[in-house]
Amino acid sequence: MEWTSTTDTSTRFTVHKLTFTKGEECAILLDKRILPLLPPASPSPPTALPSQSHRTPHPPPFEIKDAGPGKGLGMFATRAIPAGALILVEHPAIVTPGHAPQSLAPADRTAAYRALSTVLSEGPKAGILGMSNCRPVGVEGGQGEEGEGEGECLTPEEGIAWTNGTTIGLTFPDEMRGKEEREYGAVFVVINRSNHSCGPNAAHKWDLPTFSASLYALRPIAPGEEITMTYTPPTLPSTFRIAHLQSHYSFTCLCPHCTLPPQLQATSDASRARLRDWHLHHPGYAKWWRDLARADDAVITACLEALELVEREGVHGMMPLFVEELCRCYAVLGEEGEWRRWAGVLMGLCEVADPGVVREVVGEGMEGMRDVRRVRRWGWRRVQRMQMNGRKRRVHGDPPDVEAYFSPTLF
Numbered sequence: 001m002e003w004t005s006t007t008d009t010s011t012r013f014t015v016h017k018l019t020f021t022k023g024e025e026c027a028i029l030l031d032k033r034i035l036p037l038l039p040p041a042s043p044s045p046p047t048a049l050p051s052q053s054h055r056t057p058h059p060p061p062f063e064i065k066d067a068g069p070g071k072g073l074g075m076f077a078t079r080a081i082p083a084g085a086l087i088l089v090e091h092p093a094i095v096t097p098g099h100a101p102q103s104l105a106p107a108d109r110t111a112a113y114r115a116l117s118t119v120l121s122e123g124p125k126a127g128i129l130g131m132s133n134c135r136p137v138g139v140e141g142g143q144g145e146e147g148e149g150e151g152e153c154l155t156p157e158e159g160i161a162w163t164n165g166t167t168i169g170l171t172f173p174d175e176m177r178g179k180e181e182r183e184y185g186a187v188f189v190v191i192n193r194s195n196h197s198c199g200p201n202a203a204h205k206w207d208l209p210t211f212s213a214s215l216y217a218l219r220p221i222a223p224g225e226e227i228t229m230t231y232t233p234p235t236l237p238s239t240f241r242i243a244h245l246q247s248h249y250s251f252t253c254l255c256p257h258c259t260l261p262p263q264l265q266a267t268s269d270a271s272r273a274r275l276r277d278w279h280l281h282h283p284g285y286a287k288w289w290r291d292l293a294r295a296d297d298a299v300i301t302a303c304l305e306a307l308e309l310v311e312r313e314g315v316h317g318m319m320p321l322f323v324e325e326l327c328r329c330y331a332v333l334g335e336e337g338e339w340r341r342w343a344g345v346l347m348g349l350c351e352v353a354d355p356g357v358v359r360e361v362v363g364e365g366m367e368g369m370r371d372v373r374r375v376r377r378w379g380w381r382r383v384q385r386m387q388m389n390g391r392k393r394r395v396h397g398d399p400p401d402v403e404a405y406f407s408p409t410l411f
């Protein structure tokens, strides 16, 4: 990829164009202080997907088509997509700061956003200007001081950035500490065609070194099914979600999770609140594994219950949290059948989303799958129980402390 310094739109911002190896282009409106910290121009291997090809599957498992009244276009599966599978890898077409340009004088703000499309070649420019814009576009050309209304944008580029911008991580210099200063959004011409659902079946992951995002399935997606993401935290109460989607994206969410009868809506909100606060109300592996006063199935029971709620509410993005806990529990209990079952689920779910967690749980190079005794803390609890029963000595290397035998809460 190649960086081309282009337009200084104000003392603070500049627009850069990045051209990738296959000719895709990205226009980036940046605080100048970030420039030296951008990824090097040379292509680098992806960090997100070490175990698989990081290219969009061929042919792509989706098509873009009309999504029905009021929804505009959407992304639809053209074949079955398994849970965790890669759907698409894409470079952004534009990147913009979330808030800072709003403080610029209208003329500078207009120039900054305008430059985003003018630096692009005709094809990518048409691609970006064809994206959805849910904001009214006000007076253009920097004369907008009086004309600016609520949520109004000065140029189509600004409205498109607001409607489609997906938060990405960049590297920031120390002096840029403010949360708002560090908020950058990227618009992807294909990924951002996916519409919202409060029970989404897909999510995306940003990879800074390759300057790309990977869209992947959160659960199995059937052929013909719409591929959806969430634009708002799905465990918030439905009234919050609906208000947020209306104010930010100008649509009323009519997904099945927001249009339940009142009684069922209250139950759904309560279930989502429980999932959101799970760590406050339920025992977790970290506090349980050495605590032999707690039942062996305490965390497992809680996780299985959580997974039922996840399934019922369609918030599959939370699944890996609980599946990881199950794997760790079954490892210390030395239950090979259950461990293999859940490790297989985790590997599928996290191949794209979080390969690091798979390495931690299953071991480097999946060695735990070949020999479970290589899994960290394998059978520790079982051995301790046998030892307590006088049948076996302590496992080599484990601490002989009293906490290992009794719950700290008993003292």
Ligand SMILES: C[S@@+](CC[C@H](N)C(=O)[O-])C[C@H]1O[C@@H](n2cnc3c(N)ncnc32)[C@H](O)[C@@H]1O
Pocket: 067, 070, 071, 072, 073, 074, 131, 132, 133, 134, 163, 164, 192, 193, 194, 195, 196, 197, 249, 250, 251, 252, 253, 254, 255
């Ligand atoms: C990021 S775009 C999604 C793609 C868009 N449908 C298109 O045609 O390009 C966001 C816009 O799509 C529409 N949209 C997304 N999800 C929707 C939903 N669940 N119901 C109705 N409209 C939705 C809204 O107009 C929203 O402002």
